[in-house]
Amino acid sequence: MxxxxxxxxxxxxxxxxxxxxxxxxxxxxxxxxxxxxxxxxxxxxxxxxxxxxxxxxxxxxxxxxxxxxxxxxxxxxxxxxxxxxxxxxxxxxxxxxxxxxxxxxxxxxxxxxxxxxxxxxxxxxxxxxxxxxxxxxxQEVRQTRRSVPASFAQLTERELEILRLLAEGCSNTTIAQRLVISEQTVKGHVSNILSKLHMVDRTQAAVFAWQQGLMEKNPARE
Structure with missing residues (x-):
């Protein structure tokens, strides 16, 4: 070899x-x-x-x-x-x-x-x-994007995925394990999400996700 x-x-x-x-x-x-x-x-x-x-x-x-x-x-x-x-x-x-x-x-x-x-x-x-x-x-990506509320249109697919997990109460460690990425990468995505949504913290973002109907339109739940 x-x-x-x-x-x-x-x-x-x-x-x-x-x-x-x-x-x-x-x-x-x-x-x-x-x-x-x-x-x-x-x-x-x-x-x-x-x-x-x-x-x-x-x-x-x-x-x-x-x-x-x-x-x-x-x-x-x-x-x-x-x-x-x-x-x-x-x-x-x-x-x-x-x-x-x-x-x-x-x-x-x-x-x-x-x-x-x-x-x-x-x-x-x-x-x-x-x-x-x-x-x-x-086809799946196109369907997913159509189901995303306008409030989250600026988020990438990965950021939407992380926001949904965040709204389910997952910690950075759990999100990293589920998506097979590092915790540092998760922290970077969360920071981007908060910036794009003009939110102060992850709790506020999670509540907003539920209020805007993002979780009801989660493809993983269908």
């Missing part, structure tokens, strides 16, 4: 999928597959010691699902980038996986050459989305 190789870990309950992907990625001059697992539980036992650059993760597996595995994986190895590689592109799979901390989401119908590019991009912190997934996310 070369010093600058991209280290990769595979998580899929189908051995034939792991074998095929393993063989192709291992043949790349800049990649090294350092481990495999057939379940989320098995992966979480190995990831803390291996700390791979990229994890290729299936979602629907026996035992712990891929979404929970991603959430726990990002807690024990925040720098590891997770690429979802699955056969499913329904909303109930896409959004929870991305919220849990997955960087990229692609489907098993892509060519192996495309997967190589996705892995390289992930190692550099660049997200990749399968066209079906990207189209669904764009």
């Amino acid at each position: 070369q010093k600058d190789d991209i280290t990769i870990f595979l998580v899929d309950d189908h051995s034939i999928v792991r074998q095929g992907v393993h063989a192709f990625l291992a043949a790349q001059p800049d990649m090294n597959v350092i481990g495999e697992a057939a379940s989320g539980e098995e992966a979480l036992k190995l990831i803390p010691d291996l700390i791979p650059h990229v994890v290729l993760m299936d979602l629907l597996m026996p035992g712990m699902g891929g979404v929970e595995a991603i959430r726990q994986m990002k807690q024990v190895s925040p720098r590891t980038q997770v690429v979802v590689l699955t056969s499913y592109h329904e909303d109930e799979n896409i959004f929870p996986a991305l919220r849990a901390g997955a960087l990229s989401y692609t489907l098993k119908d892509i060519r192996l050459e495309e997967l190589v590019d996705i892995v390289r991009r992930a190692a550099n912190g660049e997200a990749s989305l399968h066209p079906h997934v990207a189209a669904r996310l764009i």
Whole structure:
């Protein structure tokens, strides 16, 4: 293994999928597959010691699902980038996986050459989305923006997300854990929210969010 190789870990309950992907990625001059697992539980036992650059993760597996595995994986190895590689592109799979901390989401119908590019991009912190997934996310963003009260039109999607959590009574620590970001980043967003809304403190912003109907229009509650 070369010093600058991209280290990769595979998580899929189908051995034939792991074998095929393993063989192709291992043949790349800049990649090294350092481990495999057939379940989320098995992966979480190995990831803390291996700390791979990229994890290729299936979602629907026996035992712990891929979404929970991603959430726990990002807690024990925040720098590891997770690429979802699955056969499913329904909303109930896409959004929870991305919220849990997955960087990229692609489907098993892509060519192996495309997967190589996705892995390289992930190692550099660049997200990749399968066209079906990207189209669904764009649609969701448009619907979300239409449902946002005019009072909050100046807030970004991330700021709206944090304001909703703030209005639910979440602390900065809890928000950071849920969104898989640092507490310092949360504090920065909260400061921006208060500035844009011309509020004095987070309690005032939370009350305003409820008064203006933002929480009733929270997509996560629908």
